[in-house]
Amino acid sequence: MPMPEWLRIRRSKDSDNREAALWSKCPKCGEVLYRRDLLANAYVCMRCGHHFRMGAYDRISTIIDGDFTEVGAEVLGGDPLGWVDKKTYGAKLSGDREKSGLAEAVVCGFGQIGGFDVGLGVMDFHFRGGTMGTVVGERIALLLEEARRRRVPCIIFTASGGARMEEGMLALVQMAKTSAAVTRFTDDGNVLFTVLTDPTTGGVAASFAFQGDVIVAESKAVIGFAGRRVIEQTIRQRLPDQFQTAEFLLEKGAIDMVVERRALKETLVRLLEYTVGTRVQR
Amino acid sequence: MPMPEWLRIRRSKDSDNREAALWSKCPKCGEVLYRRDLLANAYVCMRCGHHFRMGAYDRISTIIDGDFTEVGAEVLGGDPLGWVDKKTYGAKLSGDREKSGLAEAVVCGFGQIGGFDVGLGVMDFHFRGGTMGTVVGERIALLLEEARRRRVPCIIFTASGGARMEEGMLALVQMAKTSAAVTRFTDDGNVLFTVLTDPTTGGVAASFAFQGDVIVAESKAVIGFAGRRVIEQTIRQRLPDQFQTAEFLLEKGAIDMVVERRALKETLVRLLEYTVGTRVQR
């Protein structure tokens, strides 16, 4: 697919080191794939169908019809705890900005999908493992508030290792902030679709990800509250490979549907067709 | 306890053959008990604590402070299907009326419990196994409607083998009628307590019994949807004794509390104290 204008501009502004890498190796089948082809195939391995983790802007470009206007982009991270571990938090943030071409772990904004106006939030695992700190919480809340004002549906793609430890409790309470924003948004008669991508865990899973009216999961995505290693340490045995995958959760009744990435946009458009224009009743 | 005036009047009007029986044998421990002592002990075996199934009026007299005014007593059974099996439905009804001293399988009305005005419905297993036909459905609905008008809490004691087959689908839809009445009653900010006594199964369990705000069960009562024999036939094995008892359901999270009969009134008064006078919000 051609790169939309907003994305070209965006890309030319931010350094995007991943663009520089011309080739990617599929971690599942080992095939070496030309990066441009991979992008054109929505980062799905042409050989084995493996879904690569996808950058937020790439994702947006595969979902949104054309233009995309960001909200909350001006909200940037602070360092409320003055955090230092092996590095300072500040250094980690700059490193990730450099590496991912993103200012934070979520990109939010408005655009059209299949001709429907929507609010769209997309998390990106490449930035601090998609962890939720104050900026992610703030941007998600701004997105929901603005979507509520515009009375348009909201779609949020999740990808997260959980709450961001470097921001301590200020990160954890973003679960409360985003939940409050979801409640206000949906109580006011609007519809929220969440799309759970690999991985969706911890504080993000346990807040807005599982508060969607319809919960879609991308094929093979790992979804859960506790991390696999934590569970394995607790029960002192290895978990089956299938555990915590989207397909597993579908069987366990936790999510509405599992969708292959290349069918995602079409699915979202269908979901919008069912729900947009109907007046919401309580 | 002394027999209240309303009950004495009631008793003198209706024939109550059970009163004639001076002695009862405990089906659990075999002890032969003087019936007057048994009544004074709320039909709990003085030797082993076994809870005898209790007649509706006896139950009312152990729960209500003093006066009790029936509602829906004028609603009496028809025979909508002209039912005949080994007997006619009409003959079964007269037989049960004779035997139980009841006009139908539920008695509803208003009185005070611990000084609180309440609506009270009490089912009686001695009348057609406490099955719900049109009269039971109608009386429960009338009770809830009148309690809604009076804005008083409602307490319903259940004891039922399910829907009454002799009234066919007209019996089954009483589940819908009573559910609709419960919805209207609770949506309007009123509180419903249900007390599940032995046995509470089938269509009564699957409608108002499990729609209470707080669900109390009497100790050892059998509670379930399907009957034990049906399940045993389906799975072709014997079920453990404990299965479907109140205590089992408490562990399985289905009910709020299990209460010994002699503590029931006190428990209900406590529940009323928490909830009466608080304004209800939605």
Add this chain to the structure above:
Amino acid sequence: MSNNLIVEREKGLLELERRIAELRSANATQPVDMSSEIAALEQKYRQILQEVFGSLTPWEKVHMARHPNRPTSLDYISRFDRFDELHGDRQYRDDPSIVGGLALLHGRPVMAIGQQRGRDTKENLRRNFGMPAPEGYRKVRRLAHLASRLGLPIVTLVDTKGADPGISSEEHAQSEAIAACLHEFTKARVPIVATVIGEGGSGGALALAIADHVIMLEHSTYSVASPEGCAAILWSDATKAEEAAARLKLTAQDLQRFGIIDEIVPEPLGGAHRDGSGIVTRVLTEVDAAIARLTARSPEELLEDRYRKYRRLGAWQTTQGEVVGQST
């Protein structure tokens, strides 16, 4: 031998059908004209069909409703303009005996929810013979609630022997699950249209059938208990099932008279499975028409009408013998 009465009776017809087909194919390839023999056989075939299926007893209808080839919920749902299945109770399991999701019916977005039995043994095992567990009813409740929130009419398809009577269903509070469905359907602020397409068995069926408009197929049944179960309990004799079927008034015709259902969709001679496609078209048209009528009502009017409808069901008398309520 099938334990289904109708399937047994169809065997003679199948033989006749086979002979007609043989003659036809012979006629096409051989010089002798056999068209009059064919016509005679076809005449006989129609006559037998009429004799065998022209008027069905309640017991025959019980078997017709259970016919293995009778269109199932998915046969209807797959004929909506579009269907996107939504899975799961969000808590414990996705119960395959309930199929539900967003659908377009004649261009109108609705929530479609049906009980699904298997169309063969393997599917029957997977779908528990169409008998929902509590997880299935919790899925129903969740979808009905979502529909109410989003303003989507609810279309249900009823086809079950009843709620699953197994151990884990009891352990997971089957009664609570059904009671919660009933509660949700009495408060959903959207039009609800239910259609009994096969067997409407007891509370497990009613859990999907509190509706503003209830349709039954001509030969479907809807009963407080299975005739077999009823006979076993009231006659202490399971062989009295046929008599029980007659007494229970479980046919569409009886139930319309009682005001329990609102509309009957006629079936082709011999039953719905003889023209699956036609019956599905007819049902979907009637469902759509009902929704169109109901959509004109405000949520408050819908709720009031629904309340009154169920409130008045059931005949009773005062002590004075004066009729204060009537079922019709």
Add this chain to the structure above:
Amino acid sequence: MSNNLIVEREKGLLELERRIAELRSANATQPVDMSSEIAALEQKYRQILQEVFGSLTPWEKVHMARHPNRPTSLDYISRFDRFDELHGDRQYRDDPSIVGGLALLHGRPVMAIGQQRGRDTKENLRRNFGMPAPEGYRKVRRLAHLASRLGLPIVTLVDTKGADPGISSEEHAQSEAIAACLHEFTKARVPIVATVIGEGGSGGALALAIADHVIMLEHSTYSVASPEGCAAILWSDATKAEEAAARLKLTAQDLQRFGIIDEIVPEPLGGAHRDGSGIVTRVLTEVDAAIARLTARSPEELLEDRYRKYRRLGAWQTTQGEVVGQST
């Protein structure tokens, strides 16, 4: 040896306590007056207590919060005027790591809900060390919803290492269960007062702690992750837990500064367990006072205030470096 730092430190004090008691009893029975020796020992005791517990590091507070004798939720709940426990999620199981029910607090009806760890090994096993399963959170949600429907203020007591991380918890959608709690607490139309009485571990704690007024005991902790877990992940070295504890800003004092909690209840020197009865009295008084203040607000005002409170939590800057939001 206990793996609890505070328990270890208390050993020396226990020895001293024993000697003082001995001297006292000797003094009462023997002719020699040892009251000055006793006074000296008591003086020394107070001095050591002050030295050891006078100011606690975050890491010490982590251990204080986990002290085996620290009052648990039931120690508070049993001191309400009255409590009637309500059990179960109405679906699957009653999770003993959550205790909840109707209660009278200073004569006022409330819904009390707490996380309950065991007070000995056996109880710890039964209560899963206070780590709730999804069924526990579904019970919380159910009770919060009931409280909101009945207009009863909600009082929660937070004391958990975190939500249970086992297989069946994942299979029963732990994420959904917690998310549903958060949703319920953001919409409950009644005052909510939460008190962190011990360890407030991660999302599993927050699920009970979206509140109009949040209290912490002086030496309780409330953290995005356990210091051990944080150290393992961010330092790749679990022995850095003490440093992590300091960096995480998990103390009541830090969190009050950030505006995440509203009030700190002081503990006696040496920790809450040195005067369990006193601390319970103090907490219940503060909870009651908070409810009294909040009850004056209408449901709409409560919801608006609660929204604003959580909406503004978190510091951030615009690209221009200008601070647009501040945590304090």
